[in-house]
Amino acid sequence: MGEVSGLPLLSLLIVIPLLAGALCLFVKAEGARWVALVASFLDLAISAYMWIAFNPDGPQWQFVENWPIGGGVSWAMGIDGIALLLIVLTAFLMVISIGASWRSIEKRVPEYMASFMLMEALMIGAFTAQDLFLFYIFFEGGLIPMYLIIGIWGGAERIKASYKFFLYTFFGSVLMLIAMIYMVSVTGTTSIPALMAYDFPRSAQTWLFLAFLASFAVKLPMWPVHTWLPDAHVQAPTAGSVILAGVLLKLGGYGFVRFSLPMFPEGSLQFLPMMFVLSGVAVVYTSLVALAQTDMKKLIAYSSVAHMAFVTFGLFAMNRQGIEGALMVMLGHGLVSGALFLCVGVIYDRLHTREIARYGGLSDNMPGYALLFMVFTMASVGLPGTSNFVGEFLSLLGTYHASTWGVIAGTTGIILGAAYMLWLYWRICFGTQRNADAAAMPDLSVREWWLLAPIAVAVFWMGIYPESFLKPMRADVGRLQVRLERVAPGGDSKLSPGKPNLKVFDAHEHGAGH
Amino acid sequence: MDRFAPLLPEIILAIGGLVLMMLAAFTGRRGTALVNWLAVALLIAATIALIGPPSHAGPLFDGMVSADLFASFGKAVIFPSAAVAIIAAHGWFERGREHASEYSVLIVFAAVGMAVMVSSTSLVSLYVGLELNSLAGYVLASYDRRDERSAEAGLKYFVLGALASGILLYGISLLYGFTGTTSFTGVAAAFGRGAPSLGLLFGLVFVLSGLAFKASAVPFHMWTPDVYEGAPTPVTTFFASAPKVASVLLAVRVCIEALGPATEAWRQIVICAALLSIFVGAIAAYGQTNIKRLLAYSSINNVGFALIGLAAGDRQGASSVLFYMAVYVVMTVGAFLCVLWMRAEDGEPVETIASLSGLSQRQPGFAAALAIFMFSLAGVPPLFGFWPKLLVFNAAVHAGYVTLAVAGILGAVIGAYYYLKIVKVMYMDEPAAPYRRVREPVQAALVLFAAVIVSPLGYLLIGPLATLTDRAAGSLF
Numbered sequence: 001m002g003e004v005s006g007l008p009l010l011s012l013l014i015v016i017p018l019l020a021g022a023l024c025l026f027v028k029a030e031g032a033r034w035v036a037l038v039a040s041f042l043d044l045a046i047s048a049y050m051w052i053a054f055n056p057d058g059p060q061w062q063f064v065e066n067w068p069i070g071g072g073v074s075w076a077m078g079i080d081g082i083a084l085l086l087i088v089l090t091a092f093l094m095v096i097s098i099g100a101s102w103r104s105i106e107k108r109v110p111e112y113m114a115s116f117m118l119m120e121a122l123m124i125g126a127f128t129a130q131d132l133f134l135f136y137i138f139f140e141g142g143l144i145p146m147y148l149i150i151g152i153w154g155g156a157e158r159i160k161a162s163y164k165f166f167l168y169t170f171f172g173s174v175l176m177l178i179a180m181i182y183m184v185s186v187t188g189t190t191s192i193p194a195l196m197a198y199d200f201p202r203s204a205q206t207w208l209f210l211a212f213l214a215s216f217a218v219k220l221p222m223w224p225v226h227t228w229l230p231d232a233h234v235q236a237p238t239a240g241s242v243i244l245a246g247v248l249l250k251l252g253g254y255g256f257v258r259f260s261l262p263m264f265p266e267g268s269l270q271f272l273p274m275m276f277v278l279s280g281v282a283v284v285y286t287s288l289v290a291l292a293q294t295d296m297k298k299l300i301a302y303s304s305v306a307h308m309a310f311v312t313f314g315l316f317a318m319n320r321q322g323i324e325g326a327l328m329v330m331l332g333h334g335l336v337s338g339a340l341f342l343c344v345g346v347i348y349d350r351l352h353t354r355e356i357a358r359y360g361g362l363s364d365n366m367p368g369y370a371l372l373f374m375v376f377t378m379a380s381v382g383l384p385g386t387s388n389f390v391g392e393f394l395s396l397l398g399t400y401h402a403s404t405w406g407v408i409a410g411t412t413g414i415i416l417g418a419a420y421m422l423w424l425y426w427r428i429c430f431g432t433q434r435n436a437d438a439a440a441m442p443d444l445s446v447r448e449w450w451l452l453a454p455i456a457v458a459v460f461w462m463g464i465y466p467e468s469f470l471k472p473m474r475a476d477v478g479r480l481q482v483r484l485e486r487v488a489p490g491g492d493s494k495l496s497p498g499k500p501n502l503k504v505f506d507a508h509e510h511g512a513g514h
Numbered sequence: 515m516d517r518f519a520p521l522l523p524e525i526i527l528a529i530g531g532l533v534l535m536m537l538a539a540f541t542g543r544r545g546t547a548l549v550n551w552l553a554v555a556l557l558i559a560a561t562i563a564l565i566g567p568p569s570h571a572g573p574l575f576d577g578m579v580s581a582d583l584f585a586s587f588g589k590a591v592i593f594p595s596a597a598v599a600i601i602a603a604h605g606w607f608e609r610g611r612e613h614a615s616e617y618s619v620l621i622v623f624a625a626v627g628m629a630v631m632v633s634s635t636s637l638v639s640l641y642v643g644l645e646l647n648s649l650a651g652y653v654l655a656s657y658d659r660r661d662e663r664s665a666e667a668g669l670k671y672f673v674l675g676a677l678a679s680g681i682l683l684y685g686i687s688l689l690y691g692f693t694g695t696t697s698f699t700g701v702a703a704a705f706g707r708g709a710p711s712l713g714l715l716f717g718l719v720f721v722l723s724g725l726a727f728k729a730s731a732v733p734f735h736m737w738t739p740d741v742y743e744g745a746p747t748p749v750t751t752f753f754a755s756a757p758k759v760a761s762v763l764l765a766v767r768v769c770i771e772a773l774g775p776a777t778e779a780w781r782q783i784v785i786c787a788a789l790l791s792i793f794v795g796a797i798a799a800y801g802q803t804n805i806k807r808l809l810a811y812s813s814i815n816n817v818g819f820a821l822i823g824l825a826a827g828d829r830q831g832a833s834s835v836l837f838y839m840a841v842y843v844v845m846t847v848g849a850f851l852c853v854l855w856m857r858a859e860d861g862e863p864v865e866t867i868a869s870l871s872g873l874s875q876r877q878p879g880f881a882a883a884l885a886i887f888m889f890s891l892a893g894v895p896p897l898f899g900f901w902p903k904l905l906v907f908n909a910a911v912h913a914g915y916v917t918l919a920v921a922g923i924l925g926a927v928i929g930a931y932y933y934l935k936i937v938k939v940m941y942m943d944e945p946a947a948p949y950r951r952v953r954e955p956v957q958a959a960l961v962l963f964a965a966v967i968v969s970p971l972g973y974l975l976i977g978p979l980a981t982l983t984d985r986a987a988g989s990l991f
Contacts, residue, residue, distance in 0.1 A: 025878070070977015071901075108875070122896070133904065137970075141896035144889060147934070151942045159942060163934065170894070170930055174923040177904070181911045181919070 008065045009046055010077040010128045013087065014121045016042050017094075021117030029109035036098045036113035043120065044091040051088050056081060056471050060479060061130070061193060073190060076130035081472030082257055082327060083127045086250055089334045090127070092458070093246040094120045097239035099451050100342055104238060104349050105153060112153060115145040116239070123247050127254060132180050132190040139251060140173050146232075146240070146248065154235035161235035168228040172218030179211035183263075196262040196483070209267030212260050220252030222312060223282035226305045233301035234354070238345030241297065245304050246338035253311045253330045257323070261315060262483045268316065269487040275316045276399075276406045282309040283413030290420045296344045296354045299424055300337060303380065306413055307333045307388075313410055314395030318488040322398020323477045324470060328391030331469060332379070332462055336388055339376045339455040343369070346448055347428075350441045356424065361433035366443045370429045372452045377425045379459045381418045387462030402489045520571035520581035523560040523589060524629050530556040531622040538615035546615040550600055553618035557597040557625060564590055577697045578639045585633035587836055587986035588763040592632070592756045595843050596625045599752035601956055602854055606748050607657070617657060621752060624650035628760035635771065637686045637696040637721075640764065644682070644728065647757055648675050654752065655745040667744025674727070674737040682724025688717030689772075698772035706775040718773055722783050725768065728761035731821060732790035735814045739798075742810035747863060750806055751850035754813045759839045762820050766835055769824060770990045777827045784825045785918055791818030792925035799932040804865050805853055808932060809846070812891055815929050816842050822922050823906035826913035832987035834905035837979060841902045841968070848964030849887040851957055855880060857950045864949070867936060872945030881940045883965045890968040892933035893926050898972030 020039030024032040054062060061078035068074040079087065097116060105112050122145070125138035143166055151162035184190050187198050200208060218225045229249075233241050261268055268275075283306050290302035307329060314326030346369060347362070348354055363370035379386035382393075392414065400407045433439040444452070462469055481488075518525060534556070538549045564586045571581040579585075600618045607614035623646065630643030652675065656668020690696050692713040693704035705714065727734040742750045773780050795815025802808040820842070823834035856864045874881035890899030903926065907919040967975070 068977075069973055071980035073973075073976065111874070111878075137895035137900065140894060140900075144894060147937075148941060151938060159938060162938070162942075163931070166934060167927065167931060171924075171927045174927055175920070178907065178911065178916065178919050178923060181904070181908045182916065185908065185912045 008077075009050060010063050010065055010079065010124075011075075013043055013046055013091075013124050013128070016046075017117040017121040017124075021114040021121070024110045024114040024117060027110060029106075032110040032113040033098070033102060036117055037095070039117060040091065040094045040098050040120065043124070044095050047084075047088045047091040050079075051084060051472070054079075054081065054084050054472050056475060060476060064130075066130075072184075073133050074131050076134065076191065077128045078130045078193075079128055080476045081474070082254070082476050084472055085327070085331055085469060086127050086247075086254060087124055089250070089331055090120065090123050090247045092454075093242055093334065093338050096338065096342070096451050096455065097242050099447065100242065100345060101237065101239040102447060104345065108152065112149070115148050116243070119145040119149070119243060123243075123251070126251055130192045132184060132192055132195065134190075135192065136173075136177060136180060139255075140170070142248060142251070143169055146244065149240045150232055150236045153237040153240065156235075157231070158235045161231040164228045165232040168225070169215075169218050172215040172225070175211045176215035179208045183208065192258065196258075198263070200264060200267075202266050205264040205267030206270060209260060209264040209271060212255065212264070213271070216252040216255040216260065217278075218252075219255065220249060220308050220311065221305060222252075222278050222308070223285060223305065224278075226282070226286070229305060230298050230301040233304075233341075234295060234297045238341055238348065241341040241345075242338040245301075245341060246334040249304065249308060250330050250334055253308070253315070253326065256312070256315050257327070257480065261318070262480055265484050265487045268318070268484075269489065272316050272318075272402075272489060275312055276403050279309040279312040279316075280406055280409030282306060283313075284409055284416065287413050287416035287420060291416065291423070293420075294356055296348075296356055296424070296428075297341070298354075299356075299420060300340045300344065303340075303417065303420065304333070304337050306417060307337070307380075309413065310392050310395045310410065313399045313406055314391075317395075317398040317402040317406075318481075318484045319398045319401050320477055320481055321394045322402070323480060324473070325391050325394025325396070325398055327473060327477070328462070328466065328469065329388065329395055330391075332387030332391045332459070335455050335458050335462070336376055336379045336386075339372075339452060339459070340380060342448075342451055342455075343373045343376060346444065346452075347438075347441065351438060356427050358435055359428045359438050360431045360435070361429070361439065362441070363429045364433060365439055365441060368444045368449070372444070372456055373425065373429060375456050375459065376452075377421050379463070381421050382414055385460065385463045387459045387466075389463055390466045517574075520567040520574055521579075522563040522566075523568055523593070524626055526560045526563055527556060527622055527626045527629065530559075531619055531626065534622065535616070535619045538619055541615070543614070549615035550604065550618045553622050554597045554600050556622060557593045557600075560625070560629075561590055561593040573635060577699065578636045579630065579633045580635045581633060582989040583986040584763070584767065584832075584836075584989045585629075587840075587982065588632035588759060589629050591759050591840050591843055592628045593625055595755040595759070595847055596621050596628075596752065598847050598851075598960060599748055599755065601960065602751045602851060603746075603748035604954060604957070606746065606854070617654070617748075620650045620654050624654070624752075625756065628756055631760045631764045632767070634764070635698045635767075637689060637698075637701070637772075640768070641679075641683065641686060644761075644764070645679065647760065648679065648728070651675070651753065651757060654749045655741055657749060658746045661744075661746075663744035664746060667741045670737055670744075671741045678724050678727035678734065681720050681727070685717045685720025685722075685724060688713055688720060692717060698768070701772040702774050705773060710776055710779065714776075715779060718776060718779060719783065721768065722765070722780060725761060725765045726787055729758060729765060729817050730814055731787040731817050732794045732814060733787075735791065735794065738814055739807045739810040742813075743804055743807045743865075747806065747850065747854050750809075751847060751854070754809065754846045754850060755843045758813060758817065759843055762817060762824075762835065762839055765821075766824055766832055767990060770827070770832060781825055781827055784821050785915075788818045788821035788825055789918070789921055789925070791815060791821065792922055793818075793928070796925050796929035796932070799929070802932070803867055805856070805867050805870070805936075806865055808867065808936075809849060809853070812849075812929075812933075813846060815925070816846070816891070818925070819903055819906055819922065822918060823909045825915065825918060826906075826909040828909070828913055829984070829987050829991050830912055831906075831909040832990055833980075833983040834902070834909040836983040836986055837905050838902035840979065840983070841898060841972075844964050844967050845887050845890050845899055848961055848968065849884065849891065851961045851964070852880065852884040852887065854957065855949065855952045855954075857952060859947070859950050861950055867939055869946055869949075870936065870939050871943040873940040873949075875945050876948050883961050885937045885940060886965050886968060888933040888936050892930040894930065896970045898968040898970070898975075901973065901976060 064078035129135035293299035627646030658664035799811035890897040
């Protein structure tokens with residue numbers, strides 16, 4: 001398949017926002033808003049077209065481009081089904097983010113829109129890069145616009161949060177860079193597809209896995225290196241939080257799928273117990289922390305960490321259900337947490353506080369808001385019929401094959417998740433209206449409906465007909481599974497062939513017949 | 515005449531410099547602009563003259579100097595950055611009623627000295643080149659002679675520089691005494707004959723210490739912050755660019771051509787200097803409030819990264835050092851040109867970091883350029899400053915020094931903090947008193963050019979630059 005239209009679509013996806021970002025700097029605020037919106041819609045259209053044109057039974061890498069730059073690197077692009085869906089997610093959330101910032105950002109709008117456009121280009125670049133160093137450039141480059149977004153348009157503690165975000169993630173990534181240099185010097189290639197099939201010596205895999213883990217664990221984030229996330233989320237403007245939770249965190253999960261698992265299978269197996277323990281702790285601990293929050297954004301930030309633990313659970317279960325589930329959690333969480341941050345943004349724009357206690361009984365004066373917030377709350381809890389159910393269920397199913405204890409921790413997390421999300425919803429939308437100003441807030445505006453309703457549709461779509469999302473990545477998950485076959489963990493469930501007591505069974509049947 | 519053809523760039527500069535000196539003496543203040551532009555023209559002519567025999571004629575004058583691609587690469591970086599230093603001074607010294615035209619003459623002479631440094635293949639020509647450059651440098655540092663800080667900078671530079679020259683000379687005499695020759699090949703042959711004697715090792719240590727002083731590598735960096743802060747900003751621009759390249763390249767040539775067989779002996783010294791420079795440069799920059807001082811520590815930090823490439827000790831390492839220095843010069847010159855524009859309303863230069871506050875709202879283009887240089891110096895992709903860092907780490911890993919690369923890269927993270935701080939001040943703080951607008955179209959064009967090179971567009975240069983540095987490094991082996 002590949003280039004149906006003959007156009008280098010992936011490069012276009014990157015170049016359009018880049019040019020739009022540059023253009024934003026030369027126009028006034030209103031112009032910048034429109035430039036960014038048009039560019040993000042163009043990207044969404046192209047990525048939607050690619051989703052349709054993508055051939056799930058075709059070659060692994062499609063829409064391939066390759067132009068050598070020199071010095072051993074090349075502008076190598078290409079996507080598989082996994083990257084495809086993450087690109088669609090990025091383009092979708094970017095349109096929403098631009099819309100969410102339409103009137104809530106009034107300060108230095110051109111620079112703001114330029115930062116978002118740069119962000120979009122770099123994120124899509126990271127998902128499409130097929131050259132190791134090109135990937136690193138895009139992966140790390142995302143730090144600069146995010147640093148500026150948090151630092152310029154963030155809340156009161158923005159400076160500290162922006163430093164923390166930058167230095168934490170930068171520190172994680174440089175170790176990965178050394179590992180990449182080592183890999184290239186051993187194999188002599190920078191091509192990611194080639195490296196995905198290369199078998200590194202077992203002793204080297206240990207170190208390579210740890211170096212990549214340092215980067216992806218911070219990015220994802222995993223407990224205990226998640227502490228930058230609540231700060232960054234709380235201080236970032238609403239749209240910044242949406243992109244951070246929706247796309248930036250997915251880079252960590254994508255990294256595990258693209259690098260850690262296929263490139264270092266033995267290394268992954270070696271650290272599997274550690275990954276499960278960290279995920280188990282993350283899901284329970286951060287859920288408990290979320291329960292104790294009084295700040296809405298912080299609560300959702302901690303819930304992100306908990307949800308990301310399902311990603312690591314599923315991926316390191318190394319079986320089809322687990323990996324597919326993990327990828328679905330990534331997509332679903334991208335939508336749902338993005339939507340939840342938008343919901344927080346809606347009432348924050350009205351009252352300028354994130355204190356949960358300042359709100360209450362909003363279902364009276366904001367019924368539309370209460371409805372949509374309910375949808376996303378339920379999706380976050382993992383109610384069947386919503387996106388997160390599919391992902392979390394598959395991921396736990398896969399984990400069960402590998403570790404019973406892991407599933408026990410994971411399901412505990414789901415229960416706690418229901419607790420903190422429902423409690424949050426109750427405190428905000430139900431109960432008595434304690435504050436006159438909160439009670440006087442108007443319901444969703446048309447613009448806000450346009451932001452939240454499409455996400456709600458996508459959430460139901462993923463929950464009711466996940467096949468649209470599973471289909472493009474089925475073959476790729478299959479390839480990954482083949483790659484992992486030799487190391488896939490056996491599982492600790494002591495299944496024994498059942499010896500049903502036939503007499504009792506018969507008697508029961510008999511009894512039922514009476 | 516053929517004998518002199520390979521020396522054409524040096525001849526152009528030396529004779530042209532003498533003529534310019536006369537011109538400067540007789541035209542006085544009226545001729546300043548003329549002398550400056552002629553000096554720039556000379557440097558450009560010398561750069562163009564590098565094409566041809568000067569790049570591949572080989573050893574000259576019984577092995578005193580070598581006209582090879584390595585030397586030409588160095589000169590191709592040094593001459594243009596010296597020219598930029600002259601352009602940077604435009605309109606600077608006239609303010610203080612100084613006699614401005616000798617500034618460019620001194621820079622031309624310094625350029626001759628640096629050209630000799632990078633092409634020297636003998637301990638004698640090495641020393642002559644180094645001193646020619648340093649003498650011009652001492653005068654330049656104290657050029658604003660009515661300014662106490664400038665005078666102090668000149669004196670400090672002179673006293674410490676003389677000390678370093680002494681150490682270097684002592685090392686040279688030891689090497690000469692124990693080998694009986696001053697040529698690099700002769701010294702290398704002596705080191706090649708089994709384990710080096712104690713005298714030779716002492717000579718090696720002293721020579722490297724002297725060179726480390728010139729390159730401002732830790733622990734011989736003490737003069738750098740004071741001199742960079744005290745010297746007039748155009749002079750600091752010059753110090754941070756061309757002489758830095760010349761001394762690092764000289765160190766590469768000495769280590770590989772003269773001390774090649776003793777790699778194991780000098781490698782530990784270079785590794786120590788590299789890591790110390792990276793960490794001291796990164797940590798000491800934390801509390802700085804003066805931007806020139808901060809950039810001084812940044813230059814110390816950057817020399818450390820270049821030395822990591824040298825520590826690899828092979829062709830790939832040498833090539834990465836060349837690449838590093840070429841990109842470093844662009845970034846650092848760009849940053850200093852921005853510093854030049856920091857002027858208060860009355861036209862006096864301002865040097866505090868605090869004065870940059872909210873610059874992005876006052877002068878967005880200026881702030882964006884400086885931010886690009888800062889991110890690039892920090893080595894954050896997608897800016898081009900990332901690539902040379904990658905190359906030096908690549909060389910170190912390739913040579914088997916993974917731990918060194920890891921330590922170096924951790925230093926890069928620590929260093930990132932203070933570059934971020936400047937970006938934070940410019941973009942996230944409330945606007946301070948505005949600067950006076952500087953109308954310098956040539957400088958503005960240079961800043962724009964530098965910013966484009968270190969922007970992601972710079973990656974398009976990887977191919978040709980990598981080929982060039984590789985061939986240049988190959989001429990040493």
